Amino acid sequence: MTMCGTVFRYFGGVQVDMDFGIDYEKLLLELIHWLLPLTVCLLAEGVWLERRSRMESLARYRYGTDKRWWRVKFLRGLRFGISVGAILFCTAAAADMMSPRGIYTETRRAFLMWFFHFMTMLSLFMVLDLAGVKGQAPGALLLLEGLSFLAGILIGRFSMWTYGRWGMYFQSEWFDKRTGLPVSVILAVEAFMVALSYGAGRILLKKGGK
Numbered sequence: 723m724t725m726c727g728t729v730f731r732y733f734g735g736v737q738v739d740m741d742f743g744i745d746y747e748k749l750l751l752e753l754i755h756w757l758l759p760l761t762v763c764l765l766a767e768g769v770w771l772e773r774r775s776r777m778e779s780l781a782r783y784r785y786g787t788d789k790r791w792w793r794v795k796f797l798r799g800l801r802f803g804i805s806v807g808a809i810l811f812c813t814a815a816a817a818d819m820m821s822p823r824g825i826y827t828e829t830r831r832a833f834l835m836w837f838f839h840f841m842t843m844l845s846l847f848m849v850l851d852l853a854g855v856k857g858q859a860p861g862a863l864l865l866l867e868g869l870s871f872l873a874g875i876l877i878g879r880f881s882m883w884t885y886g887r888w889g890m891y892f893q894s895e896w897f898d899k900r901t902g903l904p905v906s907v908i909l910a911v912e913a914f915m916v917a918l919s920y921g922a923g924r925i926l927l928k929k930g931g932k
Contacts, residue, residue, distance in 0.1 A: 728814040729829050732759050733836045735890020738875055753871065756890065757864055759810050760843065764860040767803045767844060771851050788927040796848055796920050803844040804837070811836070832891035835905070838912045839889020843867075845919030852923050888912060 736752040738744060774795070785791040811833055818829065843863050850859040871886025887893040888908045895902035 727829075728817040729811070729832060730891070731755050732814055733811060733891075734832050735887075735892040736871065737892045744875065749875070753868060757868060759807070760840065760867065761860070761864060762810060763803055763807045763840065764843065764847060764863060766806045767799065767847055768856070768860055770802050771799065771848070771856070789924060792852075792923050792927055793920075796845075796923060799848045800841060800844055800916075803847075804841065807837070807840050828891070828896070831894075831896050835889050835891050835894060835896075835908070838909050842912045842915045842919070845916045849919045849922050849926070852926055 731752075732755050735756055736749055738749060785794060815829060815833075846863060847859050850856075850862070855862070867886045869886070870884045871890075874884030874887045882903060887903060888911070891897055893903055894905050894908070896905055
């Protein structure tokens, strides 16, 4: 089954039919499409974090404790990044308004998977920023995304555990029941990663890293 449209081109991920071999040119093109909105959102998040950093000392003093400051910053960072992502997704969905009802259902599923995956990227980004890895963080996360996806495709037995596939609707059981990744497991793991990132930030603060 092939799906087209702006949403699936940029938010659905990469379609790979292993039964007919890998078309590497098509695979790389679809991977670039997938990485494009992630790049825009991460860069916007980076600008937001940079502006916030200019007020860090005042913000910490106002919130009283580093733990409270981190909680507020973490939640606001998620909210800002998700807002940017939602705007991009809604723009893409608006271009597909004439799609059939069945495709609309799949669009919501694609958004759910992308949403959870992007939240993990935002969480990791904020921890890296807290650890002092600022300008390199977007590039590192995008590199992780692309290389882990390619590794999962080329080394099939490890594909379940390759991060780059997790947010892709086309790599899920919703799209391909035979070889797709289990959606409930992926969403649970990514929700845990968000919580783990928040906890990692608290540990960094406790150790006096920032």
